[in-house]
Amino acid sequence: MPEKLTITAYKDYNYTDSTGQFEVLVNPSNYDTNQSINYAEEQALGSPGSEPRFQNIPSEECKLTLIFDGTGIIASPPASLKGKSVPEQIDAFLKVTSDYSGNIHSPPPLELVWSDFTFKGILADMKVNYNIFKPDGTPVRAEVDVTFKTASSTQESLLQAKKSSPDMTHIKTLKAQESMQHLCQQIYGGENYFVQVASANNLNHLRGNKVGLQLVFPPLTNK
Structure with missing residues (x-):
């Protein structure tokens, strides 16, 4: 494992063929990662509450x-x-990352x-703060806040997509004002x-199903 944070650039999202590498001057004092999950609030007609419905998981972020x-x-x-110089160091960073x-x-x-x-x-955001200068105004110290976001190949994305609703078995309990x-x-x-x-549920009628009936929703066989 490298003693200093090392950033390696690759030709594509398979992360196999390297095109360049950047080793930081000083290791960051800390880093933050952030992962959120998006839901849509759905409320059945006449229901006193709402049921969150999963929408997607945005890219994870890493900030340092x-x-x-x-x-x-x-x-x-x-x-x-x-x-x-500091500007040349930043250019070297950008050459690898951007x-x-x-x-x-x-x-x-x-x-x-x-x-x-x-x-x-991928590098998603960058903010440069120059804070030490020579008498002539040349910067000799800069702190750069960077944000990276997760990214994957189309193949990996498709594999993740297969975990979505149509390809999973679901078990749902029928609620008031709901239908199959x-x-x-x-x-x-x-x-x-x-x-x-x-x-799949061995039902010979499609309407008038009772509230509280538990239904199995299988993966689609004909999409």
């Missing part, structure tokens, strides 16, 4: 602050940054590695799958 220094007080800087990749028509996928910490994604068709719309995105659901 990098130090770029040209005062000379940093012992043993990486060879790629040695003797470079240069346009013709393979994916966007900046490159990145892998951040530091000790046991690993994060794969309504639940099919929620789960499969269309009401016309109620015949498959009725068959």
Whole structure:
């Protein structure tokens, strides 16, 4: 494991062929990761409460602050940054993290590695704060706040998508003002799958199902 945070750029989202690497001057004092889950609030007609319905999981974020220094007080800087000014150091960082990749028509996928910490994604945001200067105004110290967001290949995304509602078995309890068709719309995105659901539950009638009836919604067999 590298002693300093190392950022490696790759040709595509398979994260196999490296196109460049950047080793930080000073390890960050801390880093933050953030993961949220989006729900839509759904409330059946006449119901006193609402039932959250899963929508999606946005990209995870990793936020940290990098130090770029040209005062000379940093012992043993990486060879790629040695003797470079602060603007040149930042340019070296951007060359690895932001240069346009013709393979994916966007900046490159990145892998951040530091000790046991690993994060794969893209550079999403960057804010530079210059805070020490020479008398002539040349910056010799900068703190750069960066945000990375997770990113994966189309193949990995499709594998994740197979975990979504239409390809999973669901068990639902029929509530007031609900129908099998309504639940099919929620789960499969269309009401016309109620015949498959009725068959899976050994039902010979499609209407008038009782409140509290437990129904199995199988993975779609004909999408």
